[in-house]
Structure formats: C-alpha cells, structure tokens
Amino acid sequence: MCDTCGCNITPGNEHLVRGDGKLARTADGRAAVTVLQGLLTENDHQAAHNREHFDQHGVLTLNLMSSPGAGKTSLLEATIDALGGHLKIAVIEGDLETENDAVRIRAKGVPAVQIATGSACHLDAHMVHAALHNLDLDGVDLLFIENVGNLVCPASFDLGQHRNVALISVPEGDDKPAKYPVMFRAADLVLCTKSDLLPLLPEFDPRRAEGYLRNLASGAPFQILSTRGTGQLGPWLAWLEVELAAQRARRQVGRTTRPAIQAAGAGLHAAGGPDGGAVSGHGHTHHHHGDGHGHDHGHGHDHGHGHDHGQPQA
Ligand SMILES: Nc1nc2c(ncn2[C@@H]2O[C@H](COP(=O)(O)OP(=O)(O)OP(=O)(O)O)[C@@H](O)[C@H]2O)c(=O)[nH]1
Numbered sequence: 001m002c003d004t005c006g007c008n009i010t011p012g013n014e015h016l017v018r019g020d021g022k023l024a025r026t027a028d029g030r031a032a033v034t035v036l037q038g039l040l041t042e043n044d045h046q047a048a049h050n051r052e053h054f055d056q057h058g059v060l061t062l063n064l065m066s067s068p069g070a071g072k073t074s075l076l077e078a079t080i081d082a083l084g085g086h087l088k089i090a091v092i093e094g095d096l097e098t099e100n101d102a103v104r105i106r107a108k109g110v111p112a113v114q115i116a117t118g119s120a121c122h123l124d125a126h127m128v129h130a131a132l133h134n135l136d137l138d139g140v141d142l143l144f145i146e147n148v149g150n151l152v153c154p155a156s157f158d159l160g161q162h163r164n165v166a167l168i169s170v171p172e173g174d175d176k177p178a179k180y181p182v183m184f185r186a187a188d189l190v191l192c193t194k195s196d197l198l199p200l201l202p203e204f205d206p207r208r209a210e211g212y213l214r215n216l217a218s219g220a221p222f223q224i225l226s227t228r229g230t231g232q233l234g235p236w237l238a239w240l241e242v243e244l245a246a247q248r249a250r251r252q253v254g255r256t257t258r259p260a261i262q263a264a265g266a267g268l269h270a271a272g273g274p275d276g277g278a279v280s281g282h283g284h285t286h287h288h289h290g291d292g293h294g295h296d297h298g299h300g301h302d303h304g305h306g307h308d309h310g311q312p313q314a
C-alpha cells in the first residue's frame with residue numbers, strides 16, 4: 001500500500017481531499033489514517049464502477065505491471081501486430097510524464113489515451129475513469145492498461161480490470177518475485193520478458209524465477225517470451241484468447257471477474273470473491289456517492305450504476 005511512499009493522493013482523487021471534498025480534513029482534525037482508508041474505499045468503489053463500464057461494453061480489461069522498462073509497451077506493440085487484425089484493441093497508458101507510450105501505440109493504428117500521473121507512481125481507479133472519457137469502448141475486445149513502471153504501488157489499487165499481468169525481464173534479475181511479493185501475488189499471469197537476452201545473462205535462471213513465484217503460493221502461469229526474433233508469443237496470445245472467451249461466457253450469465261488479489265480496501269465491500277461478484281450484486285452499504293458524476297461522461301450511456309447502493313450510512 002502507498003501509505004509509506006505518500007503517493008495516495010493523485011490528480012484523479014485529489015478532489016476528495018481538497019476544499020470541500022468528501023474526505024477533506026474536518027475542523028475536528030480527521031486523522032490521516034482515516035483519510036487514507038477513505039481514499040482506498042473510494043478507489044475500490046470507483047473501480048467497481050469502472051468494471052461496470054467494461055462489462056457493459058463486453059470488454060476484457062487487463063492491467064500490465066512491471067519495473068520501468070521491462071517491456072510493457074513493446075509487448076503491446078507486438079500483441080497489436082499479432083491480434084489487431086481480428087480483435088479490436090484499445091490502450092490506456094500510465095506514466096509520470098510524456099505521451100511517448102501512447103504515441104507508440106497510436107502508430108500501430110490503435111486508440112491510446114495517455115494518463116500523466118505527475119508524481120504518482122501508480123494508476124488509480126479515478127484516473128482510469130477520467131481516461132475513459134476519451135476512449136470509445138464500443139466494439140473493443142481487449143483494453144490494456146499499462147500501469148506506471150513500479151513493482152510496488154500499482155499492485156494495491158484496483159482499477160476495475162479483470163486480470164493482472166506482471167512482467168519480469170531477464171536483465172532485472174530472477175529474484176524479483178521474492179523481493180516484491182505483493183506485486184507477484186496479485187498477478188494472474190507472469191511473463192518473463194526479453195528471453196532473447198538469456199544467452200547474454202546466464203545468471204538469470206527462468207526456473208529459479210518461477211520457483212520464487214511458486215514460493216508465494218502463486219499458481220499463475222509463467223511464460224517466457226521476447227518481442228525480438230521469433231519471440232515465442234504463442235502462449236501469451238492463446239492466454240488472451242482464452243481469457244476473452246471466458247469473460248464473454250461470464251457476461252452471458254451476468255457475472256464478471258476481478259484479479260487474484262484485491263486492493264486492501266476491497267475487503268470492505270461484500271461483492272463476491274474472485275470469479276464471483278455478480279455485476280448487479282454490489283451489495284455493500286455505504287453513503288451515496290453524492291458525486292452523481294457531476295460531469296458529462298461523453299462515453300455514450302448513462303450512469304445508472306446498476307448496483308444497489310443500500311441505505312446511506314449513518
Ligand atoms: N532485447 C530485448 N529488448 C526489449 C524487449 N522488449 C523490450 N525491449 C527493450 O527494452 C526497452 C524498454 O521497453 P519498453 O517496451 O519501452 O518498456 P516499458 O515496460 O513499456 O517501459 P516503461 O513504460 O518506461 O515502464 C526498450 O529499449 C525496448 O526496445 C525484448 O523482448 N528483448
């Protein structure tokens with residue numbers, strides 16, 4: 001969680017803590033921990049709402065996480081080359097600064113929205129929701145969210161995605177799952193990238209990397225690939241197709257899914273576990289958003305929320 005690095009407040013959620021925002025410091029001095037807990041709860045609530053957007057549009061949304069430079073954007077470029085002919089792909093890019101990654105994706109003919117997080121080392125659900133205002137999800141099959149390069153904070157924020165994918169690249173060393181367990185426990189799939197460099201870096205042992213992952217009691221598939229040469233992208237592309245089909249089957253019966261590990265605040269909500277959570281079964285009791293969204297979504301449907309908000313909390 002981001003309590004330690006102080007990055008909880010982002011351009012996406014600062015309206016909640018500034019001025020007369022709902023988490024703004026009260027005259028009696030609301031404790032910082034209460035405010036941070038409130039931000040996580042708000043994040044999870046916004047994430048559930050984002051997931052409703054994705055589900056209404058029949059989109060499978062994947063959150064890509066890794067160290068800076070592990071090869072997320074390159075993998076997206078290669079994936080678009082391979083699947084773009086028969087699947088409609090869209091991308092949300094998160095970086096501290098620059099449009100560079102979005103420009104690379106758009107060069108492939110795929111819509112990409114860049115989120116510049118400023119100082120925040122992760123994306124949160126509010127930032128993703130804002131990005132959705134600039135993205136037409138109609139007809140989109142796969143939405144990739146490329147998170148900020150960082151192996152710590154992104155794992156703690158639910159964005160509304162269905163699956164988490166974590167990358168570990170050969171040059172960064174094979175012990176990353178041991179050192180950053182929170183990230184790798186949250187992964188539904190682990191990709192060992194830049195495998196073309198294995199001959200140059202014999203100290204990287206993919207079996208050891210997978211062993212560290214298994215030590216975390218993770219059963220996530222571990223795939224070794226490269227965006228260079230022959231690449232061995234087949235298993236990754238097949239995983240995407242299987243996940244897309246599985247999500248479509250869930251949607252047929254009004255269900256959805258969420259990543260293996262939830263953000264800390266998600267425990268406060270009562271919506272089913274992984275693979276559970278009927279879309280309409282939000283079921284938690286809490287104060288009304290009061291946001292009423294207050295802005296025009298511009299993404300072509302109204303925001304009925306579709307879940308029961310229960311009674312306002314005392
Ligand atoms: N040898 C090799 N280099 C790669 C591979 N994939 C990416 N790279 C290189 O690694 C560098 C970083 O790749 P990116 O795709 O930009 O990495 P990223 O994870 O998107 O980086 P951030 O968005 O900054 O976190 C670039 O110079 C890529 O060309 C690969 O499979 N093999």
Ligand SMILES: [Zn+2]
Pocket residue numbers: 072073074101146
């Ligand atoms: Zn990138």
Ligand SMILES: [Zn+2]
Pocket residue numbers: 049053129297303
């Ligand atoms: Zn919305």
Ligand SMILES: [Zn+2]
Pocket residue numbers: 045282307308309
């Ligand atoms: Zn709600």
